[in-house]
Each structure stands twice: as C-alpha cells, then as structure tokens.
Amino acid sequence: xxxxxxxxxxxxxxxxxQTTGTRVFAVFNTxxxxxxxxxxxxxxxxxxxxxxxxxxxxxxxxxxFWPVGFNVDTYDAMLSNETFWRNYGNSVLxxxxxxxxxxxxxxxxxxxxxxxxxxxxxALIGIAVFTMFFNGGLVPxxxxxxxxxxxxxxxxxxxxxxxxxFNLLVMKSFFESLPKELEEAAQIDGLGWYGIFTRITLxxxxxxxxxxxxFYSVAYWNDWFAAFLYxxxxxxxPVTLFLRNLIAGASTTASEGAAAAGTTTALVSANIQxxxxxxxxxxxxxxxxxxxxxxxxxxxxxxxxx
Amino acid sequence: xxxxxxxPQMRATRRGVLGYSIAASxxxxxxxxxxxxxxxxxxxxxxxxxxxxxxxADSQFTATEPFTxxxxxxxxxxxxxxxxxxxxxxIENRTKVKLEITTIPFSDATEKRSxxxxxxxxxxxxxxxxxxxxxxxxxxxxxxxxSDYVEHMPHFQKYVEEWDLGGMIDNLKQADGKxxxxxxxxxxxxxxxxxxxxxxxxxxxxxxxxxxxxxxxxALVKIKAEYPDSMPLADGFEAWSLxxxxxxxxxxxxxxxxxxxxxxxxxxxxxxxxxxEGYKQMVEYFRGLxxxxxxxxxxxxxxxxxxxxxxVAEKFANELVFAASGSSGTAIEFAQALNAxxxxxxxxxxxxxxxxxxxxxxxxxxxxxxxxxxxxxxxxSEHFLATLQFLDWxxxxxxxxxxLRWGILDQTYTKDASGKITLKPEYSLNAYNINPxxxxxxxxxxxxxxxVFADSTESRxxxxxxxxxxxxxxxxxxxxxxTPRDPYPPAPLNEMELEQASLLATPLKDTVDTxxxxxxxxxxxxxxxxxxxxxxEAQGLxxxxxxxxxxxxxxxxxxx
Numbered sequence: 106x107x108x109x110x111x112x113x114x115x116x117x118x119x120x121x122x123q124t125t126g127t128r129v130f131a132v133f134n135t136x137x138x139x140x141x142x143x144x145x146x147x148x149x150x151x152x153x154x155x156x157x158x159x160x161x162x163x164x165x166x167x168x169x170f171w172p173v174g175f176n177v178d179t180y181d182a183m184l185s186n187e188t189f190w191r192n193y194g195n196s197v198l199x200x201x202x203x204x205x206x207x208x209x210x211x212x213x214x215x216x217x218x219x220x221x222x223x224x225x226x227x228a229l230i231g232i233a234v235f236t237m238f239f240n241g242g243l244v245p246x247x248x249x250x251x252x253x254x255x256x257x258x259x260x261x262x263x264x265x266x267x268x269x270x271f272n273l274l275v276m277k278s279f280f281e282s283l284p285k286e287l288e289e290a291a292q293i294d295g296l297g298w299y300g301i302f303t304r305i306t307l308x309x310x311x312x313x314x315x316x317x318x319x320f321y322s323v324a325y326w327n328d329w330f331a332a333f334l335y336x337x338x339x340x341x342x343p344v345t346l347f348l349r350n351l352i353a354g355a356s357t358t359a360s361e362g363a364a365a366a367g368t369t370t371a372l373v374s375a376n377i378q379x380x381x382x383x384x385x386x387x388x389x390x391x392x393x394x395x396x397x398x399x400x401x402x403x404x405x406x407x408x409x410x411x
Numbered sequence: 412x413x414x415x416x417x418x419p420q421m422r423a424t425r426r427g428v429l430g431y432s433i434a435a436s437x438x439x440x441x442x443x444x445x446x447x448x449x450x451x452x453x454x455x456x457x458x459x460x461x462x463x464x465x466x467x468a469d470s471q472f473t474a475t476e477p478f479t480x481x482x483x484x485x486x487x488x489x490x491x492x493x494x495x496x497x498x499x500x501x502i503e504n505r506t507k508v509k510l511e512i513t514t515i516p517f518s519d520a521t522e523k524r525s526x527x528x529x530x531x532x533x534x535x536x537x538x539x540x541x542x543x544x545x546x547x548x549x550x551x552x553x554x555x556x557x558s559d560y561v562e563h564m565p566h567f568q569k570y571v572e573e574w575d576l577g578g579m580i581d582n583l584k585q586a587d588g589k590x591x592x593x594x595x596x597x598x599x600x601x602x603x604x605x606x607x608x609x610x611x612x613x614x615x616x617x618x619x620x621x622x623x624x625x626x627x628x629x630a631l632v633k634i635k636a637e638y639p640d641s642m643p644l645a646d647g648f649e650a651w652s653l654x655x656x657x658x659x660x661x662x663x664x665x666x667x668x669x670x671x672x673x674x675x676x677x678x679x680x681x682x683x684x685x686x687x688e689g690y691k692q693m694v695e696y697f698r699g700l701x702x703x704x705x706x707x708x709x710x711x712x713x714x715x716x717x718x719x720x721x722x723v724a725e726k727f728a729n730e731l732v733f734a735a736s737g738s739s740g741t742a743i744e745f746a747q748a749l750n751a752x753x754x755x756x757x758x759x760x761x762x763x764x765x766x767x768x769x770x771x772x773x774x775x776x777x778x779x780x781x782x783x784x785x786x787x788x789x790x791x792s793e794h795f796l797a798t799l800q801f802l803d804w805x806x807x808x809x810x811x812x813x814x815l816r817w818g819i820l821d822q823t824y825t826k827d828a829s830g831k832i833t834l835k836p837e838y839s840l841n842a843y844n845i846n847p848x849x850x851x852x853x854x855x856x857x858x859x860x861x862x863v864f865a866d867s868t869e870s871r872x873x874x875x876x877x878x879x880x881x882x883x884x885x886x887x888x889x890x891x892x893x894t895p896r897d898p899y900p901p902a903p904l905n906e907m908e909l910e911q912a913s914l915l916a917t918p919l920k921d922t923v924d925t926x927x928x929x930x931x932x933x934x935x936x937x938x939x940x941x942x943x944x945x946x947x948e949a950q951g952l953x954x955x956x957x958x959x960x961x962x963x964x965x966x967x968x969x970x971x
Contacts, residue, residue, distance in 0.1 A: 188491045247530045273563040333523060337513040339486055346516055353518035 148232050155379035163375040175229070181382045187346060188339065189381070196326060196343040203263035203325040204318055209316060210267050211276055212310075216302050218273070221279035230277075237270045237382070243334075249334055261335035262343070266324065279313045280306060315399035319392065326389055348381050427593070453790050455563070458873075461507070461797035468565040472804035474507040476930065478794045480801065481511045481534035484863055485520045496858030501819060508801050515594040528553050528786075535782045538863050542583060543670075545592040545784050549585050550906040555785040556589035563799045566807035567593060570868070574598050579777065581970070586962070587872075588969055594779030595867030596807065599874070602765055602891040603812035604652045604667075607737040607745055609727075610759040622892070623767045624660055624696060627734075628642075631705040634733050642707035645735040647723035650711045652736035659896055660768025661696075663691035665927065668775060671916065672923070673959050675900055681963055683956055685923040686944045690798055692769065697931045705829060707732055708932055728752040737762070738880040743844075762881065764889040771834040781867055782806065807868055816873060818859040831874040843877050860969050862885060915955040922947055 123131075138237065152171055155163050159174030165302070167173045217223055218230055241249065246265070255261040258398055291301050329345040336342055455472060461474040486492050492514060503509050513534045515523040520539070527533040528548050546704075548554050561567055571580055571966035575595055583590035613620055616637045617630030634643045646653035654666030664674055664684045676682040684690050710723050710732075724741075726732040728748035737745070739762060746760045765774050783802065789795055805811050817824040817832060824834045834840060839849035854860040860877075875883045904912055926943050929935040935943075 106970045227918055243526060244529050247532070249528065251532055307740065333516065333519055338516070339492060339516075340518070347488075350486065350516040350518045 117132040129232060140324070146352060152379045152382050155375060156383045158376065160376045163379075176302035176376070179376050183377070183380050183384065189344065189384075191340055192342050192344040192347040194385075195341060197346065198264045199328075199332075199343055200322050200325040203267070204321045206263055206271070207267045207272075207321045208314065211269070211273050211309065211321075212314070213302070214268060215273050215280055216306060218277045233268065233270045247334055256335050257306060257337055257341060262327070262331050265331060266328070269320070269324070272320055274314055275319060276310075279310060283309055310401045315396050315397075322392060323389055344385055348385050351381055352378050372376055421553050429719075431770075443859075452963040453559075455796050457859050458791075459797065460793040462794075462800055463797075466565065466624055466800050468569040469808070472506055472800050472808070474794075474797050477503075477507040477509065478797060479509045479511050480536060480798060482536045483524065484512045484514050484824055485517050485539050486514050487517045487862060490861065492854065493858065495800065496856075497818065498815075498858030498861065499768055501814070502805070504802065505814075506801055533786045533789075535786050535789045535792070536802065537566065537786065538867075539781045540592050540594075540784050541781050542592065542594055542779050546909065548784075549587075549591050550909075553787055554591040555787045555789055556587075556591055557582070557593055557785060558590045560799055561593070564593075564803035564807070566803045567596075570596050570598075570807055576777075576779075579779065579898055584901065584903060584966070584970065585899050586903045586905040586966070592782055592784045593802075593806065594782035595869070597778065597780055597869055597874075598871045599886065600778045600780075600888055600895070601886050603738050604648075604736055605656050605765045606734050606763050607742045608761055609736040610761040612730075612758075620763055621762070621766055622764075622772070624657065625768075626764050626820055628696075628700065628705070631700065631734070632703070635703075635705055637734075638730060641731045641733065642709075643733040644705055645707035645723050645726060645732040647741075648736055650931070653697075654927070656736075656765040656775065657768075658684075658690070658693060658696075659773050660770055661693040662770035663687060663690040663901075663959060665690065665692055665693065667921065669923070671902075671912075671959065672920065673899065673902065673956075675806070675897070681900060681902060681956070681959055682949075683919075685919075685927070685951060686947060688953070689770065691940060694927060694930045695937060698933060698937060701723070701931055701933055706931075710735070711928065711932065724748040727864060739879065739885070742881070748920070761971070762885045764885070764893050767893070772893050773896050774889060776896045776898045780869070789824075805864065806880035809870060809873075812868055812870070812873055814859075815865045816860055816877060818853045818857060823853050823857070823859070830872060840877065840913045844879075845877065894955060900963060901966060902959045903966055904958070904962050908958055908962055912955065912958055915951045915958070918950050919947060919952060919955060923949060 122289065151168065154170060154172045155168050156179070157172035157175055157177065158168045159176045162168055162173035214233070218226060218233075220226070221246075223229075240246070250256060250261050250265065287305055287309075288301055291305050296304065319340075329343065329349050332341075332343050332346050333380060337347075447968060461476045461478045463470075463472060463475060466472060484492055492512065499510060511534070513527070515527075521544075524533070524537065527545075528537070529551070531553065533553070542545070545554060571577055573782070574596060580594075583592065583594070585591060608620070610620065612634060613630055617633050619626075619630075621627040621630050631643045635641060648667075651666035655668040658665035658668065661676065664670060665670065669684075672684050672685070673681040674684045697706060701708055707723075707726065710726070711867065723732060723735050724744050727735060727745045729752060735741075735745070740759050742762050746758075749758045749760065767773065783806065785798075785802075789798055792798065805815070813832075817834065818838070820826060822835075823838050824832055826832050827833065834845050834853070836846060837849055839846040839852045840854055841847055841852050842854050842860065851857065859865065871886075878886075922943075926935065926946075930937055930940075930943075
C-alpha cells in the first residue's frame, strides 16, 4: 500500500493553486454528492423511522424522517420471535460456511488458472465461463440437487453458488499480476506449489480476498432463492426468506384479493416489515465499513490487468 | 482477454451439448415415469392397505393401519406452522394418518408448487388449489385424474348432490373429459367483495339502500349535493374489485373476474366480453359517474395496499367517500376509522348485495372454494384407497369440517341443541375477533382454522358460525334478492391450444385493462370505442375467439 501513496499525491491536480473553475466545480460536486447521498439514504431512513413508529401513523403516510407515535413494541415482539431468530441463525451459518467454502474454491481455482504453463488451462477457463452464459434451467437444477440428496441440507444453499465466475476471473487476473520473480525465488528456496500458494500468493492478496469475502458474504446473506427452491422446512429457512414471506406475502394477498376470504390472511403491518428489514440489514451494515478500505483497491487491482 | 473468452467457450459448448442431452433425457425419463403412474392399471383391491371396508357417507374415517401422507403446506407469514399443534395430533388420533409436511412460503407458493410438480417431487396431497390452477399441469401427466376415483369418495358425492353442484363439477373437466382437482364445496356462495356503504347517510340523504346501479347513481347525486366536497363512490383496488362485481349487472365480466374473457352470447357460442354492448354500457355508466364527480378517480389509480382501506379508509372517515369496494374485513377497517372521526354510534357501516342492472338482479356465478390435487404417483401407492378415503373425510365430512374450524367438541368449543357453536371462554380466535384476549388462540396455538384446510368446504351453518352477525345478514340479503349467474360455459383447451391461447390472451387483456380505465377516467373519448375494438381485432381477437369456440364445440360433442 505504501508504494502507491507518492504516486497518488503527485498526480493530484489540486495540489497547485486552485483556479475559480476548480472551486466552482468542487462546490457543485459537493452539492451533487450530498443530494445523491440524501437520495440514497432516504429510503433507509424512512424504513428506520417506520420501524419506530405506530402502525396507524405509517398507514396515514405521516412517517418520513422521524418516527411518529414512537413505538418499540414491535422490536420487542420481533426480538422474542423464535422463528425469526432461528432463521437468523441459519442465515449466519449459511453465510459463514458458504463464504468459507467459496473462498477456498475460488482462490485455489484462480491460482491454477493464473499459471500459463498449466496444461488444459483454457479448457478449465472455458468450463467456468460457459456457466456464465448457459445453465441447465430451473427444473433440471432442482432435479440435480434433489437427486444428489442435498435437499433440506446446508449444502443445497452453499455449494451451487460456491464459485462465482466473475469473482474467479477477477481473482485470476489479480494473481497473474503478481511478479513471477517472487514465485521463482520461492521455488529456489525450496517451496512447492502449495507453499507458494499459502505462504506467498495469499498473503500478498489480502485486498482482493477481502473484496471477495465481502462479495460472497453479501450474496449468501441476501440469497433467498436457493433456500426457497431447496428447503422444505421453515426451521431451515434463512432470515431473508422469512422477510420475503412477510413483505411479498402481503402484497400477493393484496393483488389477488384473497385477503377477503378469511382474515387469516391478515396483512402484515408496515411496522413489522420495517422492523424485520432493519434487523436483517444490520449484520451486512456492520461488515461493510471494515472491508470497504480494501474494496476499491481490490477490485481495481484485479481488473486493470487483462 | 478476448482470446481467453472465445476459444475455450466453443470447446465447452460441446460439453454443454452433452450436458443438455443428459438434462433433457432425465426430464423425458421423468415425464415417462409420471405417465406410467397415470396410465397404468390401478388395482384398488391390492392398493387398499389401511382402507376401511365399510366406509360410507357420514362415517368417521380411521385407517385400519397407520400410514403417512405427504402434504404441501403453505405457510402464511403471520401463522408459522408448529409441529406440536393439536391439529396434527388430533387428526392422527382420529384417522391414524400422520401428515408429513413440505413447507412453502406463502409469498411464492404457486411458483414453488409448479416447480415441485414439474420436477416430479411434489408431495402426494397438494391443497389450496383453486379451480383452473390445475390446467397447466394436466398435460404433463403429473396429476391424478381424480374423476376416475370419486366413486370411492362418498362424502364428496353426497354433498355435490345435496348442494346441487353436479353441473359445476362437470365444468371442471379438461379436454380429455376428466377432472384433476376436487374443489372445496360451498353450500351457499356469495360475492366476497361488494360495496361497503355508510348506511345512515344513504338512508337519510340518499333515499335508501340502492338495489340497482341506477338507484345507486341517484343516491350518489343526492349525497354529492349534501356533501359537495365528496366523491361518494371509491374503489381501493385500482377499480378491479368494483368492475368485478358490477360487470354481472351488465352481463359482462371485468376486473378480477375477467378470467378468459369469454361469456355466453345467448346462441350457445362464446363471445369476448370486452367488445360486447353490455361491457360498453358498463364503461359508459362509470364514465358518467366520473364526469359528474361521483366516483373518486384518485382511488382508482392509487397503489393498492391490499386491504382496500388505506387512503380510502381515511376518506371514508372524513366523509369524502360514502361507498367503497370491500369485504367484511374492509367494513371493520372503515368502522374503526369512523370511530376516530365521526364517533362510535353516530354512523352505520353495511356491506350490501351487489346492485342489479340491465342483466337483472344477478350476482357472480356460484363458486367453489380451494380444494386439492393429487400427485399421479399416488396411484401406485399401497395406501391409495385409504388416501382417497382420508381426503374424502377431511375435505367433505361435516364433523371433520367443524373440527378443522373450531377444534375438539367440548374441549375448545360447545354446541347447543340448536346447533349454535360457542368457543369456550379460555380460547380465542383472534383472526375473527372471537374471545379476544383469551389465553389460548385456537389458530395460532392449536392450528385449527388454518387456511390450508379450514376454508375449503363449508355448509351454510358452518360459514355463519364464525362470521359476524352483519356478514350473516349480508349472506341473507344476497341469497334472498340476487340470482347467481349461470356458470360460464366450459371450453377446456388441449395442450397446443392452451399455448396459443395464452399467447393471444395476454396482449388482448392488457389492451382491455388499459382502455377500460382510460374510457372510465375520461382520458379517451367514448366515440373511439370502435377504434378500440379494431385494436383488439388487430391483436388477433377473432383467432382467440375461434380457438375457444372450437374447444367449446368439441367439449359439448364429447360430453353430450
């Protein structure tokens, strides 16, 4: 990291005296970015405010930035909801295990692909890239997972998406950009390929690894579709499926007019939806700040080469 | 980089072809398996393990040996399923049938159901099926042609006959003359959604409760004169509910009830409702209401929050709207909103029978409610007969229906000599606001009154037992003063026709939906009606009508 610093400051045009144009640009730029920031944050803030408001105030459309009719009962109820926590725990498990498996598979696959002397390398790349453009389709995939006996197990969630080809290619490019001389030096000092991978390549790739961890963990955390397809027991569902049932379930009821038949299909209040959303995004919000500093450099380093 | 992408991709394509062939052949194998199950000989003698020999109507089904039955369970977000529900233990006690549950979330229930059926992985019993939903699976052979076996279902036959539903059951037949689902039977059926009105205002200002749409218009004019700021009629469902129950008065089909869009033209053929004179008159009627400021256009375009309440409830409370579409639940919502503004006791809210019109004092055709389909593989099960008997009992036996709604007699509820059902004070049924606050809820805690089973088949008495007195009054008013329309003549399509029809029907319906609203809102001149019809014709209207009519004729010939 330290090597890049002087280059950056030297290249900065604002290091010289600022012209009026630059200042005007800076002002407009700031205004623009602040507006953009507000626009981006507004929905989040509204949901946050809704989660602390009374259902009546939400239905009347009174809640924007601040909670109206302050209420924490729903948080209380949701925090003591067993299903929610069980599903929450499942999400954590699926995310951690999934990310771990994905990282092992992606880094090792990318490492071999980054070696030009590997026989059949292009075929291996082709196999991966092929899956970016074509897939078996929903039903064949389902039949496959089902006949492999993975239904209703964690493996149905974590294995099918364990190698993201996009991430794989980014990582491959990153590994290719590492100086070959390091590897040669390591070989001369007696390291085998496993040693080179674990003791030279991986320690040099922290930025890209952090980025990929972020990508994978967000993807696993947000994923509801695999769980929807392959899990038949609500105690195995991740929290995102719980949330989806809560939100989409309400609107499906609405559109079909089925709400009428029995009040058992009672609509889930906007307040409960808001509380669940807030509780569900918290973990990801917590991960972001820690990984973010690697984020930009990681993705750039990978993509420039190639 | 481009080289890396290009060449290997071509090589891999060959592998892909192989992969595809494997996938395709396994799909074929799967379909073949299902076909075997469907077309193979069924020997009920040999497949009667657990079945009762003397099972007849009004008898309790108890399997002669216990067995397990797999079942698809839709989980509503507000009613998480619990293994320990009394519902499961009691059903097992009485019938010796253990239900094995596959849970699917309500949000995407139909998609998951399709996937399970297509993949040949569906549980034996697939509940919560509404008529018509089975159509797309029939040709795959994945479903049991249940009509072949109804002779073993005495309760079903008894109530079809007693409640005069035979003709409607015939209408369930597919192109092959068989039906693949059994519906929930309703002794009486009334429209769920109609108009909710401010009874006091209609009586004092509007000149009474309107029985026809003309009377409705007169009443709305009077109310508008008294409350100039108001737009007295509204619909919180983007007009789809209003058009649904109103269309029958003009002999048309619209809104939620549009369906395939076909109605009887009086000569035994079918015609497309959206180009009929009746449909046009209906559109003109509502267009007139909009022009005179009697219909709240804002509610027609506002996003649908699902309850029909929301902003309409607010307007109802603030006396800007006096009649709006809704169900009995909406009526309660309106009442709650009015309590806050007008004050309890100063108003009366009433759900009224749908007004009549040029087509007479009619309402929607009698309906079935949700029923079930069976996975075709059940025909190979040694418990096949017992499964049929169990489903016959649970879906159609009156005692079973009461059990599913109220729980165990004398434990959760009591029944007096006149048949009146009362929930015991220590139990509540919050979903219907019965005994609120009691420690145990028979739905949430015990699993009774769940939507998967409890809503399906209902006698009139059972329906009245849990609904509010005002809803019971509403049922009376509809049954005494309105005639249900005849069922729409069935025209079951074969596989090829089904595909063609769906290609044609979707753009047609889009055009109808958009232009119906534009005409009503006054955004399009009604003088352009012929242009609108021409637009539909350009989209293949005639081809669609011919397709349906061919199917209709074939069906008539085969079933005459």
